[in-house]
Amino acid sequence: MTRKNVHISQETEGYDAIVVGSGISGGWAAKELTEKGLKTLLLERGRPVEHSTDYITEHKAPWELNMRGRYNRANAEANYAVQKRTGQFRAEAEHWFINDKENPYIEDKPFTWIRGNHVGGRSLMWGRHCYRWSDIDFEANLKDGNGVDWPIRYADIAPWYDYVEKFAGISGEKLGLPQLPDGQFQPGMPLNVVEKHLREQIIKNFPERILTIGRVAILTEALPGRAACHYCGPCIRGCSTGSYFSSQSSTLPAAVATGNLTLRPYSIVQQVIYDETRDKATGVRIVDSETNEVLEFKAKVVFLCASALGSTQILLNSKSNRFADGLANSSGELGHNLMDHHFKVGANAMVDGFDDRYYYGNRPTGFYVPRFRNINSETRRQDYVRGYGYQGSARRENWGRGNDMRGFGAELKQQLREPGDWRIGMTAFGECLPRHGNYVRLDDAVTDKWGMPALRINAAWGANEFAMRRDMAQSAAEMLDAAGYRDVSTYDSYTEGGLGAEVGLGIHEMGTARMGRDPKTSVLNEWNQAHDVPNLYVTDGACMTSSGCQNPSITYMALTARAVDHAVSEMKKGNIS
Amino acid sequence: MDRREALKRVGFLMGGTVSLSVASGILSGCQAPAAGGYTYQTLSATQGELVATISELIIPETDTPGARAARVHEFADLMLTEWFDVADRDHFLAGLGEIDSVAQSINGATFVDNTEEQQVAILTEMEDAALSDASGDQTPFFSMIKQLTLLGYYTSEIGASQELKYVHTAGEYRGDVPYEEIGRAYS
Numbered sequence: 001m002t003r004k005n006v007h008i009s010q011e012t013e014g015y016d017a018i019v020v021g022s023g024i025s026g027g028w029a030a031k032e033l034t035e036k037g038l039k040t041l042l043l044e045r046g047r048p049v050e051h052s053t054d055y056i057t058e059h060k061a062p063w064e065l066n067m068r069g070r071y072n073r074a075n076a077e078a079n080y081a082v083q084k085r086t087g088q089f090r091a092e093a094e095h096w097f098i099n100d101k102e103n104p105y106i107e108d109k110p111f112t113w114i115r116g117n118h119v120g121g122r123s124l125m126w127g128r129h130c131y132r133w134s135d136i137d138f139e140a141n142l143k144d145g146n147g148v149d150w151p152i153r154y155a156d157i158a159p160w161y162d163y164v165e166k167f168a169g170i171s172g173e174k175l176g177l178p179q180l181p182d183g184q185f186q187p188g189m190p191l192n193v194v195e196k197h198l199r200e201q202i203i204k205n206f207p208e209r210i211l212t213i214g215r216v217a218i219l220t221e222a223l224p225g226r227a228a229c230h231y232c233g234p235c236i237r238g239c240s241t242g243s244y245f246s247s248q249s250s251t252l253p254a255a256v257a258t259g260n261l262t263l264r265p266y267s268i269v270q271q272v273i274y275d276e277t278r279d280k281a282t283g284v285r286i287v288d289s290e291t292n293e294v295l296e297f298k299a300k301v302v303f304l305c306a307s308a309l310g311s312t313q314i315l316l317n318s319k320s321n322r323f324a325d326g327l328a329n330s331s332g333e334l335g336h337n338l339m340d341h342h343f344k345v346g347a348n349a350m351v352d353g354f355d356d357r358y359y360y361g362n363r364p365t366g367f368y369v370p371r372f373r374n375i376n377s378e379t380r381r382q383d384y385v386r387g388y389g390y391q392g393s394a395r396r397e398n399w400g401r402g403n404d405m406r407g408f409g410a411e412l413k414q415q416l417r418e419p420g421d422w423r424i425g426m427t428a429f430g431e432c433l434p435r436h437g438n439y440v441r442l443d444d445a446v447t448d449k450w451g452m453p454a455l456r457i458n459a460a461w462g463a464n465e466f467a468m469r470r471d472m473a474q475s476a477a478e479m480l481d482a483a484g485y486r487d488v489s490t491y492d493s494y495t496e497g498g499l500g501a502e503v504g505l506g507i508h509e510m511g512t513a514r515m516g517r518d519p520k521t522s523v524l525n526e527w528n529q530a531h532d533v534p535n536l537y538v539t540d541g542a543c544m545t546s547s548g549c550q551n552p553s554i555t556y557m558a559l560t561a562r563a564v565d566h567a568v569s570e571m572k573k574g575n576i577s
Numbered sequence: 578m579d580r581r582e583a584l585k586r587v588g589f590l591m592g593g594t595v596s597l598s599v600a601s602g603i604l605s606g607c608q609a610p611a612a613g614g615y616t617y618q619t620l621s622a623t624q625g626e627l628v629a630t631i632s633e634l635i636i637p638e639t640d641t642p643g644a645r646a647a648r649v650h651e652f653a654d655l656m657l658t659e660w661f662d663v664a665d666r667d668h669f670l671a672g673l674g675e676i677d678s679v680a681q682s683i684n685g686a687t688f689v690d691n692t693e694e695q696q697v698a699i700l701t702e703m704e705d706a707a708l709s710d711a712s713g714d715q716t717p718f719f720s721m722i723k724q725l726t727l728l729g730y731y732t733s734e735i736g737a738s739q740e741l742k743y744v745h746t747a748g749e750y751r752g753d754v755p756y757e758e759i760g761r762a763y764s
Contacts, residue, residue: 061734061745062764068652068732072659192752231747358756361747398762399731399741403724406708408635408700413643416731417740419762 014298015041015262017567018284019305020269020314023121025540025556026305027247027255028164032564033303034260041297042255043267043286045306046098046117049124051248055238057092066091085112085499086507088125093236096125106443108458110502113309113509119265121307122507123246125236128216128365129391130170131550132161132181136375141546144385147337147434148516150545151526154181160558168245168557169223172215179387180370180550186220188213189229193357194394194422195367201483202369208379209372209479214365214391217245217554225253233362244364266290270452271318272302272327272536281327281536287450301535301567301576305560308338308541309440312512313455315538316442328513328530334523335441337434337511338459339547343427344493344501345469346390347476349485351422358396358419366393369426369479371549373471384467386433388549390476392426424485428472431549433464434511438503459503461494469494508552510544528563535576539563615648619657619666624673625650630689631676632726634696641740644730652729653722665716672718676703737764 016038019029026042033040048054062068071091076084083089083097098117105113116122135154142149158181165184174182191199191213199211218235219228226242226249235244242249255261271285273296283298304311312335318327326334371387373379397420402412438459446454473490480488494501516522519531528543530536539560541552548555570576617625632644632653644650657666676699680688684695691699700719707717716724730736737743741764 059746061743062732062737063734067655067660068728070656070660073662074659189750190752195752231750232745356756358754358759359750359752360754360759361744361750363750363752396762399727399764402727403720406704408704408723409697410637410639413636413639413740416727417761419756 015039017301018299019303021306022119024123024553025560027251028557028560029303030255031251032561034255034258036568042263044119044265045268048265049119052240058237086114105454106456109460111457112504114507120247129551130217130554136179137548148521151517157558160562164557168217169219171220173212179375192359194351198483205482211367211369214368216365219243231361235364274320304538305540308509311538311542328532330532336436336439338438339432339510340503341429341506341508342465343429345472346427347490348425349480349488351485384464386431388428388430390426390428394424426476430468432547510541510547513538513542514545515543527566537563615651617654620654628653635726636730642735647730647733647735649729653725
């Protein structure tokens with residue numbers, strides 16, 4: 001598309017607020033802004049998705065899916081070359097993933113960027129684990145000197161965790177741990193018999209460690225308009241009973257109910273418009289992906305919630321005389337300090353006994369082992385800073401083991417009628433340090449089909465992550481060994497310069513517009529408000545100053561609700577108009 | 578589960594507030610697949626019959642239907658067309674040719690026209706060869722067709738819900754259940 005073929009139409013009527021992106025953060029921003037009475041325009045680059053009716057594979061049996069859920073290889077290789085790197089890309093969920101051919105980016109080093117492209121964004125695709133941060137996380141940068149200090153502490157965000165957890169609905173177990181604060185939990189889902197056994201063995205052998213059921217945004221008790229989980233299993237297909245938190249099930253209905261929401265899909269935001277004479281953002285410029293029209297929308301305040309790299313890409317592409325290197329980038333840190341959780345390292349084992357025990361129902365979560373390293377002086381490591389947690393599960397082997405068994409015929413069929421041995425495994429999710437040298441920038445030579453410059457991504461794990469990975473594998477094996485399990489084996493999928501456990505694959509990309517105390521070294525202040533542009537907020541993963549090792553979405557929810565509260569109070573005071 | 582049980586379960590689970598799409602999703606799993614009408618895309622009809630014959634030897638009809646009834650040969654054709662890469666597809670098709678020429682040279686007839694005893698003997702030899710194949714270059718044909726058969730059978734309606742236990746929407750999760758209460762492996 002060439003720019004001269006389009007006309008720029010001016011919307012005369014402005015909004016109070018514009019939210020860019022309708023995923024987890026954008027849905028929360030829209031809910032909070034509209035509930036506070038602001039006329040809000042929610043822009044989503046992808047297609048519309050209606051709750052329930054558009055969950056086209058939900059509740060289909062395996063035999064009702066094309067190739068029982070395998071994707072068409074030629075189509076996947078042509079259009080989803082990056083998306084298919086994640087195990088989440090399957091035929092049952094193919095329609096949630098962005099088309100890589102139409103939305104290119106450049107990998108200076110391997111970086112897997114998994115994206116949704118529809119209303120609801122990755123709130124329809126996420127793993128749903130929700131873990132609070134603690135002051136161990138918020139103070140980490142200050143204490144060990146990596147990155148810059150967070151401008152907030154746990155006390156600043158704790159009431160907002162309470163607030164979003166009650167609405168989102170988190171099930172889990174309270175543990176009283178300093179490194180993983182308890183929250184507003186519904187009853188947790190049960191561990192199975194082998195997971196309970198491992199829990200007891202860990203308590204016995206490793207007093208500083210604990211195994212618990214995953215804390216997840218999946219209901220075990222009904223909330224208004226949402227039913228408790230019915231344990232069908234594949235959440236990624238969508239959940240018409242609203243049993244897990246998504247924009248569709250939770251925040252968007254609340255925003256719609258206020259009468260203050262305008263939702264506009266197919267709206268690719270390319271720039272935030274900055275008015276130098278008034279020193280503020282006045283709105284956004286979009287391309288309508290259906291008509292190729294360029295449109296401008298005005299508002300008093302703009303919330304970027306387009307995902308970490310999506311929001312940063314828009315800011316980098318919003319150039320003006322004052323901000324030649326991207327809007328709100330007087331620090332020069334915009335695009336830098338990219339982080340993700342490093343994972344795909346851990347251990348597996350076979351478990352003898354329990355042959356007469358089984359489970360019932362498809363539980364949509366597993367167990368969690370909270371961080372136990374570098375919590376206090378007793379758990380201090382010499383070889384690395386920060387820490388990691390494990391996610392895992394135990395289950396009995398099924399018919400798939402027949403591939404490794406000799407024989408065929410009636411005897412094999414009879415054997416596979418019985419469940420196999422119990423198998424248990426855990427994979428670690430580790431903290432990644434913020435480093436200036438892990439960055440994204442625009443590449444003007446490569447654009448998407450709507451003329452937006454592509455991101456060039458240059459990020460890699462460092463020595464701290466590699467030292468941590470060795471411990472992640474060993475400590476997992478040590479726990480399985482101590483529990484008396486057999487055939488304990490460690491694994492690490494990382495390959496140097498290749499795929500397997502590359503940056504991005506964790507789908508927890510964070511940083512690139514970090515919060516901080518000093519405008520000279522950070523993009524956002526303690527309210528997720530741009531230091532340079534007071535009516536511009538960024539509340540998705542881009543804002544993160546460090547990465548923690550906890551799954552980050554609940555923190556984005558809390559920060560978003562908190563930021564909206566601040567923005568609206570500033571508007572009332574006349575500081576934003 | 579049968580249709581009546583499924584309906585009861587829907588009512589029980591959802592307290593009567595279930596949306597139509599959920600109900601139809603749950604119930605559609607109880608209907609028999611449309612019979613016939615499959616057109617091969619990669620296999621010839623003769624090759625399709627050969628695949629059906631081999632798959633039925635791997636998972637035969639016993640007190641439940643086997644691979645042929647579960648139409649594993651059609652599933653295999655679809656997988657060859659849309660999932661296999663070219664090298665694997667060629668390797669698989671060559672394997673089909675080879676098993677026929679082995680049958681011809683030993684027994685003087687194509688594999689499907691051999692007696693079951695002859696067929697089992699050939700397959701057993703192929704399995705032995707596959708298990709001792711240390712080249713690692715290419716999955717042996719026997720392993721390929723065994724994998725396709727197990728996958729196609731145990732994810733079919735017959736394999737998943739008649740041979741094994743298929744729980745679609747449990748309504749609860751219990752983590753410690755006596756195995757005899759379930760009685761079969763889950764699909």
